[in-house]
Amino acid sequence: MENVKRLPYGVSNFVEVVEQNQYYVDKTMYLPLLEEQPGSLFFIRPRRFGKSIFLSMLRAYYDITQKEKFEKRFGHLWIGSHPTPLQGQYQVVYLDFSRASGGSGSLSENFDRYCSMAMDVFGRVYEPYYYPGYAEEMKAQPDFVSKLNFLNMHSEEYGAKLYLIIDEYDNFTNIVLNEQGNEVYHALTHASGFYREIFKKFKGMFERIFMTGVSPVTLDDLTSGFNIGWNISTDSQFNMMLGFSETDVRTMLQYYKDAGQLPSAVDIEAMITEMKPWYDNYCFAEESLERDPKMFNCDMVLYYLRHYITLGKSPKEMIDPNTRTDYNKMKRLIQLDKLDGNRKGVLRKITEEGEIVTDLVTTFPAMQIANPEIFPSLLFYYGMLTITATRGNYLVLSIPNNNVRKQYYDFMLEEYQDKRHVNLNDLGLMFYDMAYDGHWRETLEFIAHAYKENSSVRSAIEGERNIQGFFTAYLSVNAYYLLAPEVELDHGYCDLFLMPDLLRYEVKHCYILELKYLSAKDTVEKAETQWQEAVEQIKKYAAAPRVRQLVHDTELHCIVMQFRGWELERMEEILQ
Numbered sequence: 001m002e003n004v005k006r007l008p009y010g011v012s013n014f015v016e017v018v019e020q021n022q023y024y025v026d027k028t029m030y031l032p033l034l035e036e037q038p039g040s041l042f043f044i045r046p047r048r049f050g051k052s053i054f055l056s057m058l059r060a061y062y063d064i065t066q067k068e069k070f071e072k073r074f075g076h077l078w079i080g081s082h083p084t085p086l087q088g089q090y091q092v093v094y095l096d097f098s099r100a101s102g103g104s105g106s107l108s109e110n111f112d113r114y115c116s117m118a119m120d121v122f123g124r125v126y127e128p129y130y131y132p133g134y135a136e137e138m139k140a141q142p143d144f145v146s147k148l149n150f151l152n153m154h155s156e157e158y159g160a161k162l163y164l165i166i167d168e169y170d171n172f173t174n175i176v177l178n179e180q181g182n183e184v185y186h187a188l189t190h191a192s193g194f195y196r197e198i199f200k201k202f203k204g205m206f207e208r209i210f211m212t213g214v215s216p217v218t219l220d221d222l223t224s225g226f227n228i229g230w231n232i233s234t235d236s237q238f239n240m241m242l243g244f245s246e247t248d249v250r251t252m253l254q255y256y257k258d259a260g261q262l263p264s265a266v267d268i269e270a271m272i273t274e275m276k277p278w279y280d281n282y283c284f285a286e287e288s289l290e291r292d293p294k295m296f297n298c299d300m301v302l303y304y305l306r307h308y309i310t311l312g313k314s315p316k317e318m319i320d321p322n323t324r325t326d327y328n329k330m331k332r333l334i335q336l337d338k339l340d341g342n343r344k345g346v347l348r349k350i351t352e353e354g355e356i357v358t359d360l361v362t363t364f365p366a367m368q369i370a371n372p373e374i375f376p377s378l379l380f381y382y383g384m385l386t387i388t389a390t391r392g393n394y395l396v397l398s399i400p401n402n403n404v405r406k407q408y409y410d411f412m413l414e415e416y417q418d419k420r421h422v423n424l425n426d427l428g429l430m431f432y433d434m435a436y437d438g439h440w441r442e443t444l445e446f447i448a449h450a451y452k453e454n455s456s457v458r459s460a461i462e463g464e465r466n467i468q469g470f471f472t473a474y475l476s477v478n479a480y481y482l483l484a485p486e487v488e489l490d491h492g493y494c495d496l497f498l499m500p501d502l503l504r505y506e507v508k509h510c511y512i513l514e515l516k517y518l519s520a521k522d523t524v525e526k527a528e529t530q531w532q533e534a535v536e537q538i539k540k541y542a543a544a545p546r547v548r549q550l551v552h553d554t555e556l557h558c559i560v561m562q563f564r565g566w567e568l569e570r571m572e573e574i575l576q
Contacts, residue, residue: 004259007309009302012052014060018073023255025248025298027054028079030241031061035084037230040209042169044216044233045284046383048299048322049242051212055094055167058210062090062163065125090163090208091126091155094118097171107175108194112144115198119147130158148201155205164206170213173369192217192366215381217366231363233381236287243282243295246272252305261309271314274503275304277482278318281400283387297383300403314504319403331411343375344415350376350385351408352469355398357391384408402482409476409483416473422450424477435480435500438509440557441571447474448561448568467515467563468495480505497547500554510554512547514538518564527562527569534560535574542576 008022017024027050034041045051060066060073067088074080079087100114101107123138134154141147155162172195202209216231232238244252253268279300283289300320307315350356361377368374376397379385384404385397399405416422430443451470476483481498495515500507514534518527538558541547547556562570 004261005255007302007306008053009299009306012056014053014056015073017053023252024077025050025244025252026077027057027241028061028074028077029082030238031058031079032082032084033237034210035086037232039207041230041232042211042213042216043238043241044213044231044381045242046282046297046381047214048297048320049383050298051242052096052167054242055165055210055212059092059094059165061087062208063092064088064090064129090161091122091129092163092165093122093151093206094165094167096167098168101171101175107172111172111194111198115144116141116147119144119151122151126160129160130154145198145201148205152201152205162206162208164202164209164211166209166211168213169211170215170217170366173215173217173366195366215369215378216363217369218363234285234360234362236285236291239283239285239288239292240295242298244298244301245293245295246276246280247293249275249296249301252301256305256309263312266308270503271304271308274314275301276401278402279304281386281388282383286387286390286395289387289389297403316504319406343372346372346375347408347411348469350379350399351412352472354405355388355396356385357394357396360387360395360397405483406476409473412469412473413476416450416454416470420450420454422474427474427477428479431478431480434511435478435505435507435509438555438557440509440511440559440573444513444559444561444571445568447471448563448571450474451563452566452568467517471496471513471515480507481510497550499550500552502552502554507554509557510551511557511559512538512541514541514558514560516560516562518562518569520565522564527564531560531562531570534562538574539576 003021005021005023008017008024011017011022014024016022043051060069061079066073070083070087071080074083095115095118097111100111103110103113105113119141120135120139123135127134138147138150141150151162154160172192216233249272250268253262253271256262257264257266257268275296280294280296282295282297283292284295285292299322303320303322304315304318307313346356356376358376360380361374364371364374364377369378376385380387380397383400384407386400387395388398389396399408427443427446430439430446433439434443447470451467454470472483475481475496475498478498480501482501483496483498496511496513498511498513500510514537516530516534518530538560542556542558556576558574558576560570560572560574561568
């Protein structure tokens with residue numbers, strides 16, 4: 001196949017993608033649907049979900065200066081044969097607030113400088129629709145608000161239709177969270193006050209507004225400012241507007257296989273099976289639970305595919321290193337625990353149970369972003385949780401996939417490592433012996449010893465949960481198993497199931513661990529009773545058909561560990 005389309009990994013410019021023969025997953029069928037909504041919209045999705053390229057497509061479609069290029073850019077897409085009357089009708093003000101944060105000045109000075117430059121560009125681009133000298137006059141206006149007033153006055157006079165597109169409209173909250181310590185609430189209030197004044201200017205000036213971000217902060221106190229925005233983030237008709245569906249992924253893989261870019265023997269279904277547990281399973285609307293397929297994170301899919309095309313196999317590291325930025329943001333929110341709340345506890349609960357039952361807060365004032373009560377909702381918007389079920393009038397938000405789960409484990413691991421460092425390299429070599437030779441005792445004793453040594457554990461509440469959290473964090477360092485805490489089997493939940501990652505490694509041994517806890521005061525009789533119960537329990541787990549299915553041909557080891565306080569008192573393999 002000649003002229004094989006390039007993969008647009010890291011590219012967010014729609015025009016570049018379609019004009020330079022790059023692969024584009026068509027999202028243009030959503031344009032008529034968006035036009036039916038109120039004039040001002042905001043749409044929240046996690047990072048790396050294709051927001052910027054979507055906005056770039058909107059701009060190319062509606063911009064009056066690009067009207068004549070419609071056929072060239074959109075002819076082969078859905079909208080090419082279904083154009084709307086609004087195509088090519090607008091002068092577009094395009095702002096990316098993530099670029100408004102650079103510079104040596106204060107938040108408001110940097111913001112004003114960036115937005116003023118964007119308005120000067122607008123003046124030059126659209127001068128032909130006004131009068132000679134328009135661009136110079138725009139440039140002469142002293143600040144962003146003056147430039148907006150100037151535009152507003154002349155656009156009305158000349159009958160211009162204006163469309164405002166803002167990428168990362170909530171970026172100021174990130175800057176404040178990054179830079180402020182204990183003053184965070186005050187700083188958020190101050191910053192949102194300054195932003196509110198700007199957004200007041202937008203109100204009534206633009207015929208259409210479309211904004212994206214990663215958190216649904218409102219810039220209003222419901223009585224003033226910009227409260228005409230309509231949040232479509234959890235509207236089921238837009239659930240699949242960003243991200244890739246399984247069909248999108250399959251079509252893309254087939255295209256590159258047919259083009260000879262993937263090994264001829266490659267099994268596309270096997271590739272999808274490998275990707276799904278790592279990148280899939282996002283659902284953003286309650287009504288979509290039964291109706292829509294789950295969505296893949298698009299950047300992750302492109303990362304995987306790029307690796308496969310280049311090296312002829314899947315990446316050794318299934319997680320794109322670029323996702324760490326979101327992880328660091330979550331850590332900064334956790335650090336606010338010294339002010340109020342127990343976000344760390346929420347995080348630990350989610351890590352151990354894989355889910356949380358909660359109300360989803362759909363919008364909140366900017367100063368509330370640091371409020372511990374909305375922390376689970378924030379994790380949903382950041383892509384760290386997704387909708388998996390309902391419980392009465394509450395939602396069950398769960399960890400969507402292994403990629404995200406690994407970030408939770410890393411957080412817990414960092415916590416423990418900060419208190420007392422464990423050599424993870426030594427541990428990694430032990431995991432190899434565990435996976436290939438069935439030598440488990442040394443590894444588990446090593447982690448049990450680290451547990452005893454770790455002072456943070458002693459100061460926290462003792463108990464089974466604590467041990468489980470510690471073991472989960474350190475077992476997650478291994479490469480050969482997918483860690484499934486509290487896997488539901490026929491007879492309840494086992495504590496830890498080390499599920500062999502047979503798609504990637506020829507593991508010979510797998511494990512079920514049952515962790516039991518005694519306090520220092522518990523009697524010998526209680527210890528024996530508890531032990532016998534654990535033995536019966538683990539035998540039942542081992543016999544469950546689901547376990548047989550997941551272990552394949554590996555040898556299953558069932559191990560009970562009994563702790564008294566932070567000492568490992570007894571550990572044995574239970575023969576099935």
